[in-house]
Amino acid sequence: xxxxPLDLPCREVVELVSEYLGHALTxxxxxxxxxxxxxxxxxxxxxxxxxxxxxxxSSLGKPASSEEVTQELKDLFERWHHEHS
Amino acid sequence: xxxxAADLATIRALQRGEHTAFTALxxxxxxxxxxxxxxxxxxxPSATEVVQQAWLTALESLDTFEGRSxxxxxxxxxxxxxxxSHARARRRLVPxxxxxxxxxxxxxxxxxxxxxxxxxxxxxxxxxxxPFPAPDAEIEREHLRLLLEEAIASLSPVxxxxxxxxxxxxxxxxxxxxxxGISGTHQRVLLHRARTKARAWLEQHLSQADELP
Numbered sequence: 001x002x003x004x005p006l007d008l009p010c011r012e013v014v015e016l017v018s019e020y021l022g023h024a025l026t027x028x029x030x031x032x033x034x035x036x037x038x039x040x041x042x043x044x045x046x047x048x049x050x051x052x053x054x055x056x057x058s059s060l061g062k063p064a065s066s067e068e069v070t071q072e073l074k075d076l077f078e079r080w081h082h083e084h085s
Numbered sequence: 086x087x088x089x090a091a092d093l094a095t096i097r098a099l100q101r102g103e104h105t106a107f108t109a110l111x112x113x114x115x116x117x118x119x120x121x122x123x124x125x126x127x128x129x130p131s132a133t134e135v136v137q138q139a140w141l142t143a144l145e146s147l148d149t150f151e152g153r154s155x156x157x158x159x160x161x162x163x164x165x166x167x168x169x170s171h172a173r174a175r176r177r178l179v180p181x182x183x184x185x186x187x188x189x190x191x192x193x194x195x196x197x198x199x200x201x202x203x204x205x206x207x208x209x210x211x212x213x214x215x216p217f218p219a220p221d222a223e224i225e226r227e228h229l230r231l232l233l234e235e236a237i238a239s240l241s242p243v244x245x246x247x248x249x250x251x252x253x254x255x256x257x258x259x260x261x262x263x264x265x266g267i268s269g270t271h272q273r274v275l276l277h278r279a280r281t282k283a284r285a286w287l288e289q290h291l292s293q294a295d296e297l298p
């Protein structure tokens with residue numbers, strides 16, 4: 001490992017991951033962060049894991065409502081409309 | 086064109102009693118309603134009850150939708166309010182602002198013992214993260230999704246809400262702030278804490294699976 005990672009310890013890098021992924025770091029912070037990653041495989045792994053969490057979260061299934069629930073909601077809408085028309 | 090013209094058109098369709106508009110809305114938002122409700126009431130039957138109540142509240146409040154936010158933002162605010170009222174009726178419920186203030190604390194989110202506390206490499210990993218299995222195969226990805234569902238369920242209600250709104254439903258931080266009535270700083274801290282805990286949950290449960298005979 002080079003001396004570069006000492007500029008930003010891993011303990012601090014992990015706290016910047018969300019802002020890094022959200023492009024919310026200043027240019028200086030981002031440069032430091034990227035320099036750190038180049039020489040730190042564990043932090044690169046950590047970043048990949050956070051990316052996996054985000055990717056999985058955005059792909060979480062949209063469980064289809066059961067027929068029963070869907071029908072109950074349709075009935076609810078009909079009742080509501082009937083009472084208000 | 087008004088920013089939320091399509092949403093206002095949906096409102097008018099609902100007011101005319103067009104059930105296809107309601108069915109489309111349910112199809113779009115039912116899953117998010119269920120997740121957001123579940124954060125506060127914690128069991129599926131109660132969450133379903135909350136969701137039905139929230140839809141009814143939304144229908145009865147259509148006249149109050151002014152198009153100042155998106156319909157989605159407005160609806161999610163309603164379901165969270167109904168869920169919190171439901172939870173409040175069952176037990177003492179700490180005010181949201183108090184919960185946020187307690188949890189949105191800036192500080193370490195990863196266990197301090199994971200890092201070296203002395204020597205030349207102080208602050209660097211003592212126990213490195215183990216890479217997750219590559220989620221290429223659909224079966225592995227489904228396993229990770231199930232673990233993430235468990236991880237989300239293990240979070241505190243406020244962390245669940247922020248993570249569901251931002252990372253599952255894809256809302257912006259600003260939209261999440263508007264729905265929850267919290268500051269941008271609190272939203273960012275809560276989201277980071279929630280993601281960090283979810284990652285740790287996955288790491289812990291995947292390593293336990295590796296240790297099985």
